[in-house]
Amino acid sequence: MLETFAYAANSPQSPLLPFSLNRREPGPHDVLIDIKFCGVCHSDIHQVRNEWGNSSYPMVPGHEIVGIVNRTGSAVTRWKTGDRVGVGCFVDSCRTCEACTSGEEQYCEQGASFTYNCYEQDKVTPTYGGYSRHITVDENYVVRIPENLPLDQAAPLLCAGITTYSPLRHFGVKPGDRVGVIGLGGLGHLGIKLARAMATHVTVFSHSPAKQADALNLGADAFASTTDPDTFTRNRGGFDFILDTVSANHDYNAYLNLLRRDGTLVLVGLPEPTLLAAGSLIFRRRRLAGSLIGGIRETQEMLDFCAKHQIVADIERIGLADINQAYTRMLCSDVRYRFVIDLERD
Ligand code: NAP
Ligand code: ZN
Ligand code: ZN
Numbered sequence: 001m002l003e004t005f006a007y008a009a010n011s012p013q014s015p016l017l018p019f020s021l022n023r024r025e026p027g028p029h030d031v032l033i034d035i036k037f038c039g040v041c042h043s044d045i046h047q048v049r050n051e052w053g054n055s056s057y058p059m060v061p062g063h064e065i066v067g068i069v070n071r072t073g074s075a076v077t078r079w080k081t082g083d084r085v086g087v088g089c090f091v092d093s094c095r096t097c098e099a100c101t102s103g104e105e106q107y108c109e110q111g112a113s114f115t116y117n118c119y120e121q122d123k124v125t126p127t128y129g130g131y132s133r134h135i136t137v138d139e140n141y142v143v144r145i146p147e148n149l150p151l152d153q154a155a156p157l158l159c160a161g162i163t164t165y166s167p168l169r170h171f172g173v174k175p176g177d178r179v180g181v182i183g184l185g186g187l188g189h190l191g192i193k194l195a196r197a198m199a200t201h202v203t204v205f206s207h208s209p210a211k212q213a214d215a216l217n218l219g220a221d222a223f224a225s226t227t228d229p230d231t232f233t234r235n236r237g238g239f240d241f242i243l244d245t246v247s248a249n250h251d252y253n254a255y256l257n258l259l260r261r262d263g264t265l266v267l268v269g270l271p272e273p274t275l276l277a278a279g280s281l282i283f284r285r286r287r288l289a290g291s292l293i294g295g296i297r298e299t300q301e302m303l304d305f306c307a308k309h310q311i312v313a314d315i316e317r318i319g320l321a322d323i324n325q326a327y328t329r330m331l332c333s334d335v336r337y338r339f340v341i342d343l344e345r346d
Contacts, residue, residue: 001025002032006132007320008058012050015324019058021128023136028075030136033085038130039064039156039313040339041186042247045327046270047117055117062130062341063089063115064158066151076139084145086303087130088158089293090114091137092121103297105141131320133343143300146307153312156186156338157303159293160313164191164243165302166294167266168198173241175199180235180242181220182255184211185330187245187268189314189337192218194302195243197309203239205231205255208333218314218337232257237284245269256280256288266291313338319345 001022008019026032044061046052065087069079079085093100093108100108113120116129128135145154164187173179175198181191182205195202196219203222204215212223224231235258242255246269253276256265261284268291281288294302306312314337318326326339 002134002136004132004134006060006128007323008060008128008131009048010057012048012055016048016061016131018320019060021060021132023134026071026073026136028073029139030073031076031079031085031139031142032070032072032134032136033065033067033087033142034070035065035067035130035133035135035343037066037152037155037343038062038341039159039186039315040318040323040326040330040341041156041159042330043159043270045330046247048327051272052270056126059117060128060131061116062132063087064155064160064340065115065130065135066145066155066158067135070134072139078139079142084147084151086143086145086154086158086299087115087135087137087141088143088162088299091127091141094121103295105295106293131323131341141296143296143303146303148307148310149303149312152317152340152342153315154303154306155340156190156313156315157306158299160186160190160338161194161306161311162294162299162302163187163268163291164245165194165305166298167243167268167289167291168195168241169298170291171241171264171266171289173198173200176201177240178203178238180205180239180255180258182206182226182242182244183246183269184208184215184337185245185247185333185335186313186338189218190311191243191245192220193311194305196220197305197311200241203235214336239263242266243268247271249274252288253277253280256286259284259286261285263287264289313340315340317342317345321346
């Protein structure tokens with residue numbers, strides 16, 4: 001066992017506090033990673049606060065992990081000491097179901113082992129995430145961080161990046177399409193960069209008018225304030241594809257009405273349930289879909305795409321001790337555009 005320093009939540013109400021946890025010694029197929037940086041995703045807040053109703057404690061969040069391989073198990077061939085690697089939202093899966101064999105391990109029919117607030121495939125060993133200095137992971141659930149991407153700015157690609165890349169690809173977004181991105185936070189800002197790199201015309205829908213200049217600097221072609229009711233009449237029927245990254249309750253019908261015939265609204269934000277009017281879908285044969293992160297193969301493809309197009313996250317670096325304040329700021333939409341924990345800082 002290898003003891004490592006971490007931060008954990010002990011209940012939905014309590015702040016995260018220092019915590020000590022044991023990582024397993026690398027087995028034949030494991031790699032031990034020295035975590036250098038870990039991004040802070042809004043899913044961390046949802047789970048720390050038990051907003052999805054499935055939280056267990058102590059919880060060490062964090063699933064945007066990048067670091068350096070410290071050592072490898074005896075049978076590992078793909079990785080060596082010193083490699084720059086990443087670990088995203090899951091650390092294992094059954095490997096035999098239809099989803100796993102199709103490279104979509106996040107949809108594992110037996111249940112993927114999510115990186116924290118979950119269990120290893122033995123269904124008894126809890127998983128602990130990246131708000132910690134080391135992690136031991138099976139070699140097949142590790143990805144390579146391309147050399148030209150700085151590690152700190154690459155960390156958010158492991159969740160926010162793949163979560164926005166995967167639906168853009170899966171739903172066949174193509175050059176010239178009119179794409180909307182709702183919510184300019186961690187996911188949203190990478191959604192803009194990725195959609196732009198795919199040569200689409202991008203409009204940001206935001207309830208924070210002060211983010212207009214940033215949206216355009218990030219590469220958006222247009223900015224629409226959702227606090228202005230005219231936004232919803234002016235943009236009616238104008239979009240091929242809309243990616244909804246909002247973390248709080250809002251009206252999906254209003255955004256469905258912005259789609260043209262056969263357009264698709266994809267939900268990736270995960271707030272409380274909300275009502276849907278059938279008419280919002282029926283009249284222009286619109287589609288409403290959801291999407292969960294991406295598989296290992298597609299995550300590597302996304303990282304290579306980002307390396308080619310020089311796409312990284314805009315980040316604010318913090319120490320573990322700053323995490324509670326970072327959560328407070330994220331809940332006020334006050335982050336430009338991802339907090340990233342530097343594990344070498346206190
Ligand atoms: P984030 O950085 O906090 O950004 C969320 C954005 O939502 C905010 O910046 C804000 O954008 C908008 N927003 C927040 N409160 C709002 C409100 N009351 N009304 C309207 N808009 C509001 O969060 P994130 O890390 O990008 O995550 C976003 C959501 O995606 C979370 O629910 C998270 O759990 C989920 N998620 C899903 C997946 C998946 O696989 N499907 C993966 C990762 C995360 P504006 O200020 O521009 O309005
Ligand atoms: Zn996430
Ligand atoms: Zn499976």
